[in-house]
Amino acid sequence: MAAGTKSAKRTRLSTRDRLLDAAGLLLAEVGMERISTNLICERAGLTPPALYYYFSDKFEVIVALGERLMDRQNEALVRWIERHADAGIAAYAANTEELLRETAEITEADPGGAWVERALHSSPRLEHVRIASHRHVTDLLTQAFSAHLPGVPRDKVWLRVRMLVEFGYMAIELLHAEPETPRDTILAETARMQRLVIEDFLAAR
Numbered sequence: 001m002a003a004g005t006k007s008a009k010r011t012r013l014s015t016r017d018r019l020l021d022a023a024g025l026l027l028a029e030v031g032m033e034r035i036s037t038n039l040i041c042e043r044a045g046l047t048p049p050a051l052y053y054y055f056s057d058k059f060e061v062i063v064a065l066g067e068r069l070m071d072r073q074n075e076a077l078v079r080w081i082e083r084h085a086d087a088g089i090a091a092y093a094a095n096t097e098e099l100l101r102e103t104a105e106i107t108e109a110d111p112g113g114a115w116v117e118r119a120l121h122s123s124p125r126l127e128h129v130r131i132a133s134h135r136h137v138t139d140l141l142t143q144a145f146s147a148h149l150p151g152v153p154r155d156k157v158w159l160r161v162r163m164l165v166e167f168g169y170m171a172i173e174l175l176h177a178e179p180e181t182p183r184d185t186i187l188a189e190t191a192r193m194q195r196l197v198i199e200d201f202l203a204a205r
Contacts, residue, residue: 016054018044020068023061024112032119037061059125066120069110070133076102077137081144088148093198096168097191104172104187114176117169134169138162149201157201164194 022044026035037058041048055061080099084091107113120130142158149157171190175183 015046015050016064019046019051019054019061020065021111023058024065024110024116026112027062027065027119028112028115031115032062032123035062059123062116062119062123062126063129065112065116066126066129067133069107069113069116070129072106072110073103074133074137074140076106077140081140085144085147089145089198089201092145093195096194096198097187100168100171100187100191100194103168104175107172114173117173121173130169134165135162137165141165145198145201152201160197160201164197168194 019040023035023040026039026043030039035058037048037051037055040058040061041051044051051061055064077099080095080102081092084095107117110116117130120126138158138161141161141164142154145161146152146154146157168190171186174181175186178186
């Protein structure tokens with residue numbers, strides 16, 4: 001690849017991330033209804049043509065924000081699965097709080113991350129991003145768990161894990177919806193309930 005092409009590619013990626021970072025911050029400040037492509041461009045210090053090179057409207061921007069956030073969360077999940085794979089179900093059960101905490105930290109580090117998650121729940125035009133990502137997470141965890149659960153039907157594992165995944169993300173949203181409740185309490189209680197469900201797989205086995 002020519003040097004000029006590499007430089008242009010880096011510039012395009014940088015511009016896209018600038019737009020997404022600006023949109024995330026604005027989403028936290030003005031909400032889903034008031035955010036606009038013009039506001040995003042103004043905050044990013046870019047012209048509208050720069051935005052429309054990547055996105056057709058504000059919904060595409062928010063979709064990209066959601067996909068970026070969930071990709072980062074999913075990368076942490078893969079690392080967590082690999083970290084505890086050799087120790088089996090007991091290790092997965094014992095370390096659910098670790099995964100919850102890492103996921104929450106990634107969400108909070110992303111510009112407007114908590115508000116991005118809310119938008120993915122509140123808008124019918126955006127919920128497909130959340131559902132697709134949560135199903136992908138469920139598939140990854142089902143594969144990891146099933147490797148240690150011979151004889152347990154995969155569809156039973158998948159359904160239970162799918163519910164655990166949804167519960168975990170709801171708990172992370174609760175961190176921001178209930179700031180008066182201690183953060184560590186929410187994470188510990190969520191992990192305790194998830195651990196009980198995962199350990200129940202051992203009895204099923």
